[in-house]
Amino acid sequence: MPTLTYRPRSSLRGLLTSGAGGGLVLMASAALALVVANSPLADVYFAGLKTHLGPLSVLHWINDGLMAVFFLLVGLEIKRELLDGRLRTWPDRILPGVAALGGMILPALVYAAVNWRTPETLRGWAIPAATDIAFALGVLALLGSRVPVSLKVFLTALAILDDLGAVIVIAVFYTADLTLPMLGGAAATLAALYGLNKAGVSRLWPYLALGAVLWVFTLLSGVHATVAGVLLALTVPLRLSVGRPDDPTSPLHILEHAVSPWSAFLILPVFGFANAGVSFAGVRPAMLLDPVTLGVALGLFFGKQVGVFGFVLATVKLGWAQRPRGASWAQVYGVAVLCGVGFTMSLFIGLLAFATQPDLEAETKIGVLLGSLACMAAGALVLRFAPARPSHR
Numbered sequence: 001m002p003t004l005t006y007r008p009r010s011s012l013r014g015l016l017t018s019g020a021g022g023g024l025v026l027m028a029s030a031a032l033a034l035v036v037a038n039s040p041l042a043d044v045y046f047a048g049l050k051t052h053l054g055p056l057s058v059l060h061w062i063n064d065g066l067m068a069v070f071f072l073l074v075g076l077e078i079k080r081e082l083l084d085g086r087l088r089t090w091p092d093r094i095l096p097g098v099a100a101l102g103g104m105i106l107p108a109l110v111y112a113a114v115n116w117r118t119p120e121t122l123r124g125w126a127i128p129a130a131t132d133i134a135f136a137l138g139v140l141a142l143l144g145s146r147v148p149v150s151l152k153v154f155l156t157a158l159a160i161l162d163d164l165g166a167v168i169v170i171a172v173f174y175t176a177d178l179t180l181p182m183l184g185g186a187a188a189t190l191a192a193l194y195g196l197n198k199a200g201v202s203r204l205w206p207y208l209a210l211g212a213v214l215w216v217f218t219l220l221s222g223v224h225a226t227v228a229g230v231l232l233a234l235t236v237p238l239r240l241s242v243g244r245p246d247d248p249t250s251p252l253h254i255l256e257h258a259v260s261p262w263s264a265f266l267i268l269p270v271f272g273f274a275n276a277g278v279s280f281a282g283v284r285p286a287m288l289l290d291p292v293t294l295g296v297a298l299g300l301f302f303g304k305q306v307g308v309f310g311f312v313l314a315t316v317k318l319g320w321a322q323r324p325r326g327a328s329w330a331q332v333y334g335v336a337v338l339c340g341v342g343f344t345m346s347l348f349i350g351l352l353a354f355a356t357q358p359d360l361e362a363e364t365k366i367g368v369l370l371g372s373l374a375c376m377a378a379g380a381l382v383l384r385f386a387p388a389r390p391s392h393r
Contacts, residue, residue: 023138075233087267102311107303128299294366
């Protein structure tokens with residue numbers, strides 16, 4: 001009898017089988033933020049976020065500190081999937097990779113087309129280029145068995161590669177003026193982490209201790225502090241384990257599964273609660289047509305679905321990859337629409353793009369909320385009524 005080989009099970013794939021509960025909690029926290037921001041508690045909410053705890057405000061601790069842990073998980077998943085998971089071979093990478101590329105290019109072009117006359121707002125071109133995996137998987141969880149597992153895996157792989165693109169965009173395009181001594185300290189710390197890896201050190205505490213030092217240097221260097229989380233993840237040792245799911249001796253597996261619940265059920269909901277609060281008191285109907293609001297909303301709703309579905313369709317028709325097994329084209333289109341849910345990463349990039357412009361931040365939030373809600377509703381509707389049997393044409 002042939003020996004069965006099983007692929008390792010990642011923490012994000014675990015969320016798939018558990019109903020993507022983190023996405024549902026994130027939805028609830030965003031809704032709560034909107035309620036609180038438009039209630040008698042609004043002044044307390046906004047003042048609390050501005051309160052300083054040491055050198056940083058509460059909001060900065062959340063966006064620069066807690067989110068660095070989220071980006072650590074992103075980095076662990078990227079390394080995990082590329083070396084030992086669903087993306088370990090080039091044939092596995094082609095379809096989600098092409099989809100992620102289209103899903104970043106087209107939304108950015110839509111945003112740029114709306115904002116090309118205003119250089120001040122053009123800086124936000126990357127805001128609609130991100131996909132929020134927690135929200136999207138939360139919607140798929142609500143649809144249950146109507147969505148083939150192959151599409152859930154496809155969406156997960158696409159979102160991981162999309163996150164990789166977002167990290168590169170943040171590091172390259174949203175870096176402030178660099179402070180060379182701090183940048184040198186970050187480079188030296190990263191070299192020490194790489195040395196630990198090459199020396200075969202498997203205990204996690206030296207990596208985490210140096211990771212904290214790396215975060216401080218990165219924060220002070222001008223590069224956004226969350227990039228430190230990804231860099232740390234890339235140095236954590238991974239013991240390849242095809243046929244041995246969740247190898248308990250692999251440091252990367254251990255850290256990944258330790259961080260994942262905190263990220264899904266605490267860090268992302270706290271980020272959503274802190275950043276989704278928009279007071280509608282100062283919102284005018286005309287703001288819906290402002291370049292930032294319109295560019296973000298249209299980029300998420302139209303740019304994402306056209307980019308993802310169009311690139312997937314072209315790739316399959318050219319014979320470079322196969323459509324996800326057991327999925328109809330209508331279901332693939334529904335998932336492409338869901339890719340326009342860009343909540344967490346879109347808000348995060350918007351905060352970087354317009355860090356000193358509160359009015360544009362507010363327009364960004366409105367655009368992200370409108371575009372993401374439209375994609376959630378439309379994607380769920382398409383998948384609810386899409387024929388399950390794939391066409392062979």
